[in-house]
Amino acid sequence: MEAYFQYQRVQQAVQQHLLELKNDCSCPSYTVGSPHNTNCRLSIHHGTPGKPPPTNSTISGDLILVGWETQNDPLNPVNQSTSRKLSITVLVSLIALAVTAASAIDACGVREYSEYFQVSAVVGSLATGLFLIGFAFGSLFSGPFSETFGRNAIYLTTMLLFLIFIMASGLAPNIHGHLIFRFIAGFFASTPLSCAGGTVADLWNPVEKAYAFPVYAIPAFAGPMIGQLIGSYVPTTLGWRWLEWIMLIMGGAVLALVFLFQPETYGNLILFWKASILRKETGDERYRAPMEMKRESLGQRLKLSVYRPFAMFYSELIIILVSLYLTIIYIILFTFLEGYTYVFGEIYGISEGLTSVCWAGMLVGILLVSCVVPVVHSWTAKAYAREKSSPIAPEMRLWYTMLGGAPAVPISLFWMGWTSNPEISIWSPLVASVLFGFGITTIFIVSYMYLIDSYDTYSASALGFLVFTRYVVAGGMTVAGGPIYQALGVQYTLTILGSVSAVMAFVPYLLYIYGPRVRKNSKYAVNINTG
Numbered sequence: 001m002e003a004y005f006q007y008q009r010v011q012q013a014v015q016q017h018l019l020e021l022k023n024d025c026s027c028p029s030y031t032v033g034s035p036h037n038t039n040c041r042l043s044i045h046h047g048t049p050g051k052p053p054p055t056n057s058t059i060s061g062d063l064i065l066v067g068w069e070t071q072n073d074p075l076n077p078v079n080q081s082t083s084r085k086l087s088i089t090v091l092v093s094l095i096a097l098a099v100t101a102a103s104a105i106d107a108c109g110v111r112e113y114s115e116y117f118q119v120s121a122v123v124g125s126l127a128t129g130l131f132l133i134g135f136a137f138g139s140l141f142s143g144p145f146s147e148t149f150g151r152n153a154i155y156l157t158t159m160l161l162f163l164i165f166i167m168a169s170g171l172a173p174n175i176h177g178h179l180i181f182r183f184i185a186g187f188f189a190s191t192p193l194s195c196a197g198g199t200v201a202d203l204w205n206p207v208e209k210a211y212a213f214p215v216y217a218i219p220a221f222a223g224p225m226i227g228q229l230i231g232s233y234v235p236t237t238l239g240w241r242w243l244e245w246i247m248l249i250m251g252g253a254v255l256a257l258v259f260l261f262q263p264e265t266y267g268n269l270i271l272f273w274k275a276s277i278l279r280k281e282t283g284d285e286r287y288r289a290p291m292e293m294k295r296e297s298l299g300q301r302l303k304l305s306v307y308r309p310f311a312m313f314y315s316e317l318i319i320i321l322v323s324l325y326l327t328i329i330y331i332i333l334f335t336f337l338e339g340y341t342y343v344f345g346e347i348y349g350i351s352e353g354l355t356s357v358c359w360a361g362m363l364v365g366i367l368l369v370s371c372v373v374p375v376v377h378s379w380t381a382k383a384y385a386r387e388k389s390s391p392i393a394p395e396m397r398l399w400y401t402m403l404g405g406a407p408a409v410p411i412s413l414f415w416m417g418w419t420s421n422p423e424i425s426i427w428s429p430l431v432a433s434v435l436f437g438f439g440i441t442t443i444f445i446v447s448y449m450y451l452i453d454s455y456d457t458y459s460a461s462a463l464g465f466l467v468f469t470r471y472v473v474a475g476g477m478t479v480a481g482g483p484i485y486q487a488l489g490v491q492y493t494l495t496i497l498g499s500v501s502a503v504m505a506f507v508p509y510l511l512y513i514y515g516p517r518v519r520k521n522s523k524y525a526v527n528i529n530t531g
Helices: 002-024 082-117 126-149 151-171 175-189 191-203 209-230 241-261 267-282 298-313 317-348 352-357 360-371 373-386 394-419 427-488 490-504 507-520
Strands: none
Touching: 002 267, 082 126, 082 151, 082 175, 082 191, 082 209, 082 241, 082 317, 082 352, 126 151, 126 175, 126 191, 126 298, 126 317, 126 427, 151 175, 151 191, 151 241, 175 191, 191 209, 191 427, 209 241, 209 317, 209 352, 209 360, 209 373, 209 427, 298 427, 317 352, 317 394, 317 427, 317 490, 317 507, 360 373, 360 427, 373 394, 394 427, 394 490, 394 507, 427 490, 427 507
16 A cells, blocks of 8 residues: 555646746646657666767667756665665564564464374474575575565565465365465465565665664564464364464464555565556657666576575585574574474473463563674764775674674573573573573574675575575474473583584684685675775
8 A cells, every 4th residue: 555655646746847847847848748849858877867968878779867866866766764764674574573483483373283183293393494495495585476476576475375274274184285275375474574575675774774674673583482372272272273373363463464554665666657657658668677678587586586595505514604603503503393282291291382482582582682793883984984986895794793793602602501490490491592692592593684795786695505404404393392391301412512513603703704715705795995
């Protein structure tokens, strides 16, 4: 709905500009709708705002490239007020929260629907694993579609399809249908995780991203914990199918908000609207938007979006390290879907519902990241002020993890593993989970922001590989998590995970030192020195 009104505003702005040009034009014979008045063109390309540009202000083939009227053009999403841009970012984060909550909530009902369908708990855990694998495959396709049809159309369409298949999984008469529908729901739910970076880039400048991206990332990363909290007592009180109905209600409410209040943020699509309105109003078919000048078809771009992430992986050390780091974090996070049963349920003997409530500790840690945001934004702004002539170095984005986020993860795992004992208060592993939530959120934020700034034009491909690998592996680990905890025990499982994360904790520090050198020798990365 908001996008429709936005289109109307674009149309009104074009018509007003045409009227002003008609009144001010030095050609008395100028009429709106005449394609032959080359001396009275709009200030679309190379011209001074409000004045007719010279007759040679065209590109090859005598096509007129449509752009923003001025640097402060109100039609450009980046020129909206800070409060307006924050509200748009929050709406996108709510979509991500809804779909990531759906990814984890089924883990609350594994025991109940495994008994209902008469399958083992390992088979039942596939409902979460296949949803995550659906995430992985869907992420490879959403980017090119959003750059063809705009962010809003993809958000709304895929969110609607996600809800349809969530409903289907709730109605499934057998385990096969339930698992298939969960996979398809995950496939369509991947959009906000792939396109949200584009929405943030549409709205915010490099300095503002230091606080704008966490506005998206903190609610998005909190989704699995919120899903566990919501589903705490649902299976035992309302039945396991209500896990899907609650996600359907929650997702439907978010979809309604996005439909009513989310505008289009993809600037190239807005310029496409503007070009099409100009062609209609003036009768001049030469007006073209930048996206109309692309030679690649949607099919070609889809093929490239699937192929290039894996082609880049073999040669890009930064992508390899960041993807490996975040994948390990997701392995730990999603093994906790089963692991919390052993950490809190078996050791402390609390109920299944209270075990899910224990995820609140991790949620507190995620929210604590907001305390670091003002510090990082202040440092980024100062660095940008010192280096006005050059862009922000990507390594500045690593500050979130370097301020304690990276070491927080192994510390919390060792702490939780070796204090999970009936003779030690349950508050000890709970406090450790707070530290874990803080650490993994900073790593999530840094992984996205660092890859986006490091690869610029190729960032969609870099993020495509990042999303694909972590969700494929995490999907597999949800199935293997229970047997691993059962075979090794809580202490040794968390010690192994803590040791691996301790080695990976050096990654952000090494990238901060050697990142500029690595990028300089890269085929795809930008070459910007640290200021």
